[in-house]
Amino acid sequence: MIRCIEVRDLLLDYLEEEVSALGRRRVEAHLAECPSCAQELASLRVTRGLLESLPVPEPPGESWDAFSEGVRRRIAAVPPPRPSLGLRMVEWLRGMEFLRPVPALGAAAALGVILAVGLARMPQPLERPSADPIAVGDTLGIGMNLEVLRDLDLLEDIDVLDSLPTLTPGGEGQVVRLGRAESTRYT
Amino acid sequence: MSVADHDLIRRVLAGEVEAFDLLVGRYQAPIFRLTYRMTRNAEDAKDLAQEAFVQAYRGLGSFRQEARFSTWLYRIAMNLCLNHQKAAAREVSGEPDERLRDERKDSLAVLEAAERDQALEAAIAALPPQQRATLTLRVQQGLSHREIAETLGCAEGTAKANYFHAIRTLQRKLQSFRQV
Numbered sequence: 001m002i003r004c005i006e007v008r009d010l011l012l013d014y015l016e017e018e019v020s021a022l023g024r025r026r027v028e029a030h031l032a033e034c035p036s037c038a039q040e041l042a043s044l045r046v047t048r049g050l051l052e053s054l055p056v057p058e059p060p061g062e063s064w065d066a067f068s069e070g071v072r073r074r075i076a077a078v079p080p081p082r083p084s085l086g087l088r089m090v091e092w093l094r095g096m097e098f099l100r101p102v103p104a105l106g107a108a109a110a111l112g113v114i115l116a117v118g119l120a121r122m123p124q125p126l127e128r129p130s131a132d133p134i135a136v137g138d139t140l141g142i143g144m145n146l147e148v149l150r151d152l153d154l155l156e157d158i159d160v161l162d163s164l165p166t167l168t169p170g171g172e173g174q175v176v177r178l179g180r181a182e183s184t185r186y187t
Numbered sequence: 188m189s190v191a192d193h194d195l196i197r198r199v200l201a202g203e204v205e206a207f208d209l210l211v212g213r214y215q216a217p218i219f220r221l222t223y224r225m226t227r228n229a230e231d232a233k234d235l236a237q238e239a240f241v242q243a244y245r246g247l248g249s250f251r252q253e254a255r256f257s258t259w260l261y262r263i264a265m266n267l268c269l270n271h272q273k274a275a276a277r278e279v280s281g282e283p284d285e286r287l288r289d290e291r292k293d294s295l296a297v298l299e300a301a302e303r304d305q306a307l308e309a310a311i312a313a314l315p316p317q318q319r320a321t322l323t324l325r326v327q328q329g330l331s332h333r334e335i336a337e338t339l340g341c342a343e344g345t346a347k348a349n350y351f352h353a354i355r356t357l358q359r360k361l362q363s364f365r366q367v
Contacts, residue, residue, distance in 0.1 A: 012350075012351055012354060043358055044354065044358060046361075047354060047357055047358045047361055048326065048354065050303065050304075050307055050361065051307070051311075051322070051326045051327075051357070052326055052327075054304060054307060054308070054311075054327075055304065056219070056220045056223050056224065056327075057223065057229050059219055059229065059232075059233040059236075060229045060230050060233060064212075064215055064216065067211075067215050067219070067233065067236075067237070068208060068211050068212055068215060070233075070237050071211050071215075071237050071240045071241065072208065072211075074237055074238075074240075074241045075204075075207070075240070075241050075244045075245075078241065078244060078245050080199075080202065080204050081199060081200060081244060081245065081246075081247040081248040082200065082248050083200050083248050084248045084249040086249070
């Protein structure tokens with residue numbers, strides 16, 4: 001069980017209902033068995049009650065309206081207050097709330113520029129050879145010399161393809177498979 | 188629904204000086220109770236309370252509205268009271284303001300109550316200023332320990348300890364009036 005010395009430290013908080021539920025239960029369990037602490041609590045309650053009921057007079061010789069009037073007279077000689085520079089800045093920033101998306105937009109724009117510049121400066125990837133036989137021929141620059149390649153699609157079905165290596169200027173070509181069309185280029 | 192303090196302050200700062208009257212009306216009684224409890228003299232209390240409003244009006248332009256106006260006003264009033272006491276360096280006479288001696292003295296019970304109040308007033312007046320300020324803000328103004336700490340510019344633990352010591356001191360001094 002909680003000791004008297006601990007309870008005494010908690011009594012004021014207990015009286016003002018500022019102890020936890022657990023603390024409250026422990027204090028109450030102690031008070032139920034300790035007349036001395038219970039009397040201490042009663043004494044504190046009386047003291048606090050007397051303090052709360054202590055009379056305070058009205059302002060001397062006048063009503064509260066007269067008090068207000070007295071304040072009014074005294075502040076009449078004071079220049080009207082104006083917001084300080086710091087306060088004006090704070091208010092101005094508060095009024096600019098609609099600009100809050102700007103940093104995000106700015107960051108997005110900056111990121112876009114960086115990406116664009118980065119992409120522009122990147123080495124261009126090698127153009128992938130087309131599976132189109134004509135394009136292959138154009139790309140390799142050999143179509144001009146080997147016009148027969150323009151009709152390569154027509155040649156797919158005939159055996160002439162097998163004899164293509166013999167058509168190279170040197171006569172020693174190497175067949176390279178290029179995709180599904182199985183076109184042929186020469187190295 | 189009453190207008191919020193901060194709205195009234197904005198109106199004053201925008202040039203509507205009359206809005207300050209509403210703030211005065213709202214806080215004049217608690218501020219006067221505070222200054223009276225600190226000075227125990229109604230005339231001084233009135234003067235200090237009015238001066239607290241004048242200083243608040245003067246400094247309204249720099250009041251940071253994150254804080255509560257009441258806490259700020261209490262702090263101004265409390266500082267005025269503490270400065271007033273230092274300047275006057277008055278001895279505690281144990282005699283409360285004459286206005287507290289009401290006409291209830293026609294019965295023994297009332298007389299006893301008046302004497303008890305007088306003893307309590309004297310006991311409060313004899314407290315160290317920080318304890319007296321804390322006690323007043325807590326009991327008469329109903330401030331939390333945190334608000335008291337903000338008002339007096341001290342740690343919350345200090346405010347709580349001051350309150351605890353003040354109550355204990357008064358409890359001891361009121362032994363003869365206790366009914367239990």
